[in-house]
Amino acid sequence: MKTGAKLVAVCAGVVLATGCGSARRSEPLVRPLPVHTVQVAAGRQVFMQYCHQCHPLGDAGLGPALNNKPLPKFLIRFQVRNGLGAMPAFPAQVIPEREMRDLLEYLRVLRRGR
């Protein structure tokens, strides 16, 4: 099988895996998300202020679900800072870097659901 076709197959497999993962892993379907650190608690505040209305508790709403997307932190940061399509950008004047780190950590915990 040619390399290009293999690559397409791998990408398709990732897309399939992503689509099959349920985004519905927030309250009340599951137990409350444990918030064990100050950073995660702070990140949740940032999420509730800027993200929750379109991505309610990481589930799909006006925007797509977040908590079933296997994106690394640097890609999430890029999208938050630059926007994507209908999603607006949140520059450092809106979400300072410290709050961004808190948000990324919260999203990591949210995705894991524990």
Next chain:
Amino acid sequence: MCNYDETHEGMRGGRSGRWRAWLAMWILSGLLAGCYSMRPSAGGGQTEFKPPRMFDPADVAVPPGYRVELVATGLTFPTGIAFDGRGRAFVTESGYAYGEVWTPPRLVRVTAGRVETVATGKPSGGPWNGVAFQGGNFYVSEGGVLEGGRILRISPGGRQSVLLAGLPSMGDHHTNGPVAGPDGYLYFGQGVVTNSGVVGADNLDYGWLPRWPRLHDVPGERVELRGENFASRDVLRGGGRVTTGAFSAYGTPTAPGQPVEGSVVASGSVLRLRPGGGAPQQVAWGFRNPFGLAFSPDGQLYVTDHGYDNRGSRPVWGAADLLWRVRRGEWHGWPDFSGDVPLTSPGFKPPGQPRLEFLLARHPNQPPSPVARLEVHGGSCGLDGVMTVRGKKSRPHVGTGAVWRIVREEVRR
């Protein structure tokens, strides 16, 4: 005789064909699985409904420590619930749904699964958006989309009297609540006429524009406009274009610096009224559709407020529903803010459209920060778990409404 090159060429051709088939299947599966969230949405969750409606408490998710019990069924578009002095449940049936369907609004008593009519409103009176019990009587917010909103008193025996009439409820949003305040007053919400301050073609879809072609929003105090005007097709005459400004009738442009007088009974206000009747008092304004009202034990009023929609002459993208701690005497941001965030922010610009501009030349005050930003188009209604169908294309499904009870198990133990 076996020709090695021709044989292997055929074998390679066969393997290549299988791989193409597998690849096509993977791509198709991925698209089917991953694209479900990419379909356009008019906002909020949407699904099809085919009767009969099935009721199963297991379908309702609640946090640990709570359970759901089905109390009654057979209701038609229930909107509010209150308990009398004996702890019996009384429910309002709206009598109206977006898409413009009218049924007689009702106040019913729900007892041991039975539904008994206490009072029936006139068929044109809906929606009945909520009920409160105070001093031995029930008080209902009659949304009055056809004839204007009213506050009704209904005795336990079903006798109705009108405490207040003529509320500007003939537009997109109506008279909501009420709730009994700790000061003895009745508090209720008055929704705005339009989406974001400008009458447009979308108001034809809501049904009221041909009925009330001169209807428009009214601010809670005297304001000065920036003179922003919006062009739209003339849906009343069926052709041509019109230009409409803020707080103005359809087809009426405005000029920079133009003043607009305010009113106590403003669009997007919270008002209060003595149970004995009299003139209403403005508590605060600048809301959009203050639907759910509740007092905290310390006497603070909270309100759920429906956020802007992405429609009409001034569409707004991604605006949250809001939970407010009401600041008496203050303006809460409509039509230029969503919570404490100005609509000029890039996040509110609908895809492919220009950024929004303010409608007001000066703002009465910096809007307070909301307590919470809820889901966009979430339809956040009651603060006590009243369920309702949201969206302008809803239909009242006769007899398919229900009352649920959410029991907190720790308390019961």
